[in-house]
Amino acid sequence: MTYLKTTTFLIAAALAAPLAAQQSGGRLDIVVQPEPPGLMMGLLQNGPTQLVAGDIYESLLRYDSDLSPMPSLAKEWEISEDGLTYTFHLNEGVLWHDGTPFTAEDVVFSADVFLRETHARLRASLAYVDSITAPDDLTVVFQLREPFGPFINAFEAGTMPIVPKHIYDGTDYANNEMNATPIGTGPFKFQEWVKGSHIHLVKNEDYYIDGLPYLDEVFYRVIPDAASRAVAFETGEVDVLPGGSVENWDVPRLTELEGVCSTGKGWEFFAPLAWMWMNNREGPTSDVRFRQAVMYAMDRNFVKDVVWNGFGTVATGPVASATNFYTNEVTQYDYNPDKAKELLAEMGYDGETVRILPLPYGETWQRWAEAVRQNLNEAGINAEIDSSDVAGWNEKTSQWDYDLAFTYLYQYGDPALGVSRNYTMDQIQKGSPWNNVEGYENPELDKKWKAAASMVTPEERAAAYAEIQKEIVDDAPVAWLQELEFPTIYRCEIQDLVTTAIGVNDGLRDAWIEQ
Amino acid sequence: MTVFIAILSRTAKALLTLLAIAVLNFFLIHAAPGDPAVVLAGEAGAADPQMIEQLRERFGLDQPFHVQLGKYVWGILQLDLGYSFRQGAPVIDLIADRLPATLLLTLTAFVISLVFGIALGVAAAARVGRASDSALTTLALLFYATPLYWAALMAVLVFSVWLGWLPGFGYETVGASYSGFARVLDIAKHLVLPALTLGLFFMAVYMRMTRASMLEVSTADFVKTAKAKGLSGPAIRRRHILRNAILPVVTLAGLQAGQLVGGAVLTETVFAWPGIGRLMFESLAARDYNTILGVFLVSAAMVILFNIVTDIVYRIVDPRIGARA
Numbered sequence: 001m002t003y004l005k006t007t008t009f010l011i012a013a014a015l016a017a018p019l020a021a022q023q024s025g026g027r028l029d030i031v032v033q034p035e036p037p038g039l040m041m042g043l044l045q046n047g048p049t050q051l052v053a054g055d056i057y058e059s060l061l062r063y064d065s066d067l068s069p070m071p072s073l074a075k076e077w078e079i080s081e082d083g084l085t086y087t088f089h090l091n092e093g094v095l096w097h098d099g100t101p102f103t104a105e106d107v108v109f110s111a112d113v114f115l116r117e118t119h120a121r122l123r124a125s126l127a128y129v130d131s132i133t134a135p136d137d138l139t140v141v142f143q144l145r146e147p148f149g150p151f152i153n154a155f156e157a158g159t160m161p162i163v164p165k166h167i168y169d170g171t172d173y174a175n176n177e178m179n180a181t182p183i184g185t186g187p188f189k190f191q192e193w194v195k196g197s198h199i200h201l202v203k204n205e206d207y208y209i210d211g212l213p214y215l216d217e218v219f220y221r222v223i224p225d226a227a228s229r230a231v232a233f234e235t236g237e238v239d240v241l242p243g244g245s246v247e248n249w250d251v252p253r254l255t256e257l258e259g260v261c262s263t264g265k266g267w268e269f270f271a272p273l274a275w276m277w278m279n280n281r282e283g284p285t286s287d288v289r290f291r292q293a294v295m296y297a298m299d300r301n302f303v304k305d306v307v308w309n310g311f312g313t314v315a316t317g318p319v320a321s322a323t324n325f326y327t328n329e330v331t332q333y334d335y336n337p338d339k340a341k342e343l344l345a346e347m348g349y350d351g352e353t354v355r356i357l358p359l360p361y362g363e364t365w366q367r368w369a370e371a372v373r374q375n376l377n378e379a380g381i382n383a384e385i386d387s388s389d390v391a392g393w394n395e396k397t398s399q400w401d402y403d404l405a406f407t408y409l410y411q412y413g414d415p416a417l418g419v420s421r422n423y424t425m426d427q428i429q430k431g432s433p434w435n436n437v438e439g440y441e442n443p444e445l446d447k448k449w450k451a452a453a454s455m456v457t458p459e460e461r462a463a464a465y466a467e468i469q470k471e472i473v474d475d476a477p478v479a480w481l482q483e484l485e486f487p488t489i490y491r492c493e494i495q496d497l498v499t500t501a502i503g504v505n506d507g508l509r510d511a512w513i514e515q
Numbered sequence: 516m517t518v519f520i521a522i523l524s525r526t527a528k529a530l531l532t533l534l535a536i537a538v539l540n541f542f543l544i545h546a547a548p549g550d551p552a553v554v555l556a557g558e559a560g561a562a563d564p565q566m567i568e569q570l571r572e573r574f575g576l577d578q579p580f581h582v583q584l585g586k587y588v589w590g591i592l593q594l595d596l597g598y599s600f601r602q603g604a605p606v607i608d609l610i611a612d613r614l615p616a617t618l619l620l621t622l623t624a625f626v627i628s629l630v631f632g633i634a635l636g637v638a639a640a641a642r643v644g645r646a647s648d649s650a651l652t653t654l655a656l657l658f659y660a661t662p663l664y665w666a667a668l669m670a671v672l673v674f675s676v677w678l679g680w681l682p683g684f685g686y687e688t689v690g691a692s693y694s695g696f697a698r699v700l701d702i703a704k705h706l707v708l709p710a711l712t713l714g715l716f717f718m719a720v721y722m723r724m725t726r727a728s729m730l731e732v733s734t735a736d737f738v739k740t741a742k743a744k745g746l747s748g749p750a751i752r753r754r755h756i757l758r759n760a761i762l763p764v765v766t767l768a769g770l771q772a773g774q775l776v777g778g779a780v781l782t783e784t785v786f787a788w789p790g791i792g793r794l795m796f797e798s799l800a801a802r803d804y805n806t807i808l809g810v811f812l813v814s815a816a817m818v819i820l821f822n823i824v825t826d827i828v829y830r831i832v833d834p835r836i837g838a839r840a
Contacts, residue, residue: 027690029689034797035797037555037558037601037602037603037801038602038603044555044558045558046558047558117569120556120562120563120565120566123563123565124563174573174600174603175603179603180603180604194789195602195609195612195613195789196612196613196616196788196789196790196793196794197685197686197689197787197789198685198689198690200689200690217690219689219690221685221689221787222787222789223684223787224783224784224787224793224797225784225785225787227668227785228668228671228683228684228784228785228786228787231671231672231675231676231683231684232683232684232787234676235675235676235679235683237682237683237684237685388548389549389800390549390554390557390800390801391547391548391549391550391551391553391554391800391801391802392548392549394549394550394553394554394557395548395549395550395553396548398553398557429563429564431553431562431564431567432553432556432562432563432564432567433553433557433562434557434562435562435563
């Protein structure tokens with residue numbers, strides 16, 4: 001038997017749709033910060049690129065806020081009982097923005113050829129894939145070597161954007177001149193990019209779902225200063241501030257304005273989790289008692305309430321609560337400076353100074369580092385802040401030149417996609433700021449991470465990940481800080497803006513303006 | 516003829532200086548910590564060694580340093596500023612895209628500050644010691660001391676948010692697709708706040724300098740002579756005092772003109788003005804080497820160019836300088 005999932009979802013989606021009649025037309029102005037380096041989503045996987053290009057490119061699936069898959073380019077899909085065969089049935093009548101028909105060959109080319117070369121994160125998942133084939137124009141089959149539990153999460157637009165074969169096949173992808181005028185299957189077409197000012201997208205009149213999208217056009221506005229972005233929203237220049245585009249202390253002021261709504265939803269797939277890397281190789285941070293002392297020394301609730309204006313949740317461990325297989329049955333590191341002092345005395349901490357490297361993403365992060373430094377000082381740890389710009393931060397973390405370094409990472413819905421990469425030994429490699437930067441070595445846990453990824457049923461996986469979380473939290477290889485929440489701020493007449501687990505990134509397909 | 520030869524020799528020296536600057540910049544920028552490949556990979560939120568290697572190869576960073584330098588200098592000699600791998604476009608195109616907006620902003624600010632600065636300076640000097648002189652001087656001091664960043668935000672707050680008179684952001688109304696005169700008017704409206712903000716500081720400098728210089732010259736003997744001849748006050752001020760007092764202002768104006776390309780980073784940032792200062796700043800953050808070097812080179816060329824222009828203006832204002840040189 002195969003799991004037949006889609007029809008249920010279609011019915012559920014139809015029932016859940018609001019009764020109010022959606023109105024067509026209108027224009028939205030949305031802040032994009034910083035200006036993306038390009039819009040070809042198969043080549044660039046950064047946040048701003050996905051925000052804009054998520055309207056242009058699509059993947060096979062979308063995900064609701066519980067991370068359950070929903071149809072996108074694929075209308076139905078089946079997973080064989082052994083977890084090795086994934087069959088996707090594609091929508092009919094889908095056209096690329098240049099009018100060429102979209103077929104299963106495009107999917108095979110994207111996943112098997114193009115993205116294998118360009119997409120580091122997907123490449124890790126594709127290592128489990130034996131073959132990708134197109135038995136006919138509307139069917140794609142992914143055959144896996146061994147089961148890979150999170151594979152169903154790999155069909156999100158930023159993870160596997162489907163790119164046009166007829167434009168890229170046999171070319172030098174990075175230097176293809178069509179990168180400047182991206183061609184996708186999505187609800188909006190690229191119109192114009194005035195560098196330094198705005199990106200203009202227009203409605204795709206030939207979109208394969210009748211009546212969608214509702215909006216006529218979208219302008220992504222580049223406003224480099226955070227205070228100016230807040231003012232631009234106040235004056236009505238822009239209608240939507242995607243999460244993180246204004247400083248936290250402006251959020252309460254803006255959301256109190258009349259006719260302004262906000263939501264913390266739309267980040268479930270990413271579930272950004274912030275922590276400090278602690279260098280496990282040398283210095284005081286190589287001692288587990290010191291690392292535990294850091295955990296106890298920090299008043300993380302204070303930071304959440306003051307630095308983040310109450311947005312977010314204090315983290316309990318490596319997995320964020322929105323991510324699949326999260327458990328809170330782990331050792332809790334509540335604020336306890338006395339306990340921290342005890343641990344430091346026990347290890348015989350000699351007062352060696354540790355450097356804190358803040359994340360150079362604006363004032364909030366700077367203040368966060370200051371709060372942590374003060375907490376550490378109070379517990380008797382000599383800590384100083386050693387700031388850098390983005391490039392310097394990347395260099396220091398990827399070359400392991402730090403003691404404590406702030407970071408945050410997306411989890412992509414599953415521990416095997418977005419969590420284990422930070423803790424297993426095969427991920428200890430200089431040159432990347434996103435792998436096992438802290439140098440945590442635990443061969444026993446490595447085996448468990450690997451086994452958990454290949455289990456077939458969710459129940460087995462949940463039990464395995466619960467065990468892993470319990471063990472790793474006691475080792476405190478990094479200092480987990482907070483599940484970040486970036487509220488999306490928008491004018492209340494905008495409806496259905498955030499309906500999926502990636503929020504504004506693919507939300508404009510369904511968004512409409514109430515007149 | 517001597518002027519012509521002087522300019523020619525200055526130009527030759529200028530080109531050599533420019534080349535030296537290009538090489539020096541190349542060393543400086545590569546000495547800064549950070550790697551454009553890691554930055555680009557870092558933004559993706561995931562990277563593996565294969566990706567970093569691919570990027571470094573594409574950027575040409577896998578080659579030995581002297582080869583990279585040689586290629587760059589060879590490119591410069593052929594007027595080729597290189598390619599921005601980050602933005603996927605030739606650097607010269609990126610700069611050309613942004614240059615008009617920046618020049619419009621900085622030239623407007625330049626003219627405003629020069630005209631009003633000198634006019635107010637002359638007015639203040641003529642009323643020296645009176646209340647109106649004190650008022651003008653105080654105002655200039657205020658402009659001089661106000662941080663640009665703050666003044667810019669306050670201008671947006673007052674004129675854009677509270678009063679709603681002028682747009683606070685951007686170069687023109689996005690999506691309005693005006694043409695002809697309507698477009699000119701639209702851009703002009705957007706230009707008012709950033710140009711005034713940027714111009715205020717230099718206006719204050721010019722005003723104070725003009726005033727001080729005017730007062731100094733007005734005690735000179737030839738002014739007494741002119742008075743003795745029975746010339747009117749305004750005629751003396753215009754023809755005798757101002758002409759002699761203007762040289763220090765020309766010097767300063769030459770310095771300001773040199774910053775026309777790269778000197779408006781803050782103003783461009785606050786007002787979301789799509790200019791070259793922001794291009795430079797953002798490229799620096801991303802370690803987009805070729806783009807930064809390109810902007811630096813164009814800025815350096817402007818400084819040198821305006822130094823030469825300033826020299827020429829000296830000769831026009833005061834013919835004695837040419838005779839001495």
